[in-house]
Amino acid sequence: xxxxxxxxxxxxxxxxxxxxxxxxxxxxxxxxxxxxxxxxxxxxxxxxxxxxxxxxxxxxxxxxxxxxxx
Numbered sequence: 001x002x003x004x005x006x007x008x009x010x011x012x013x014x015x016x017x018x019x020x021x022x023x024x025x026x027x028x029x030x031x032x033x034x035x036x037x038x039x040x041x042x043x044x045x046x047x048x049x050x051x052x053x054x055x056x057x058x059x060x061x062x063x064x065x066x067x068x069x070x
Contacts, residue, residue: 012042012045013046015039015046016059016068019062020070
């Protein structure tokens with residue numbers, strides 16, 4: 001199995017980190033200079049890569065795996 005740092009692309013990791021901090025897709029898009037649709041795609045792809053059924057589960061996975069520390 002891949003290590004947690006290899007499961008997500010650097011951009012997916014960045015978008016997930018901002019989601020963990022509570023930013024909306026629109027706020028994340030503005031901060032990163034990308035579209036809201038692109039943010040949604042990154043979150044969707046990240047969920048698929050880690051097998052998370054929802055954004056909430058993706059956030060839980062990110063915290064539990066140490067990708068994001070609160």
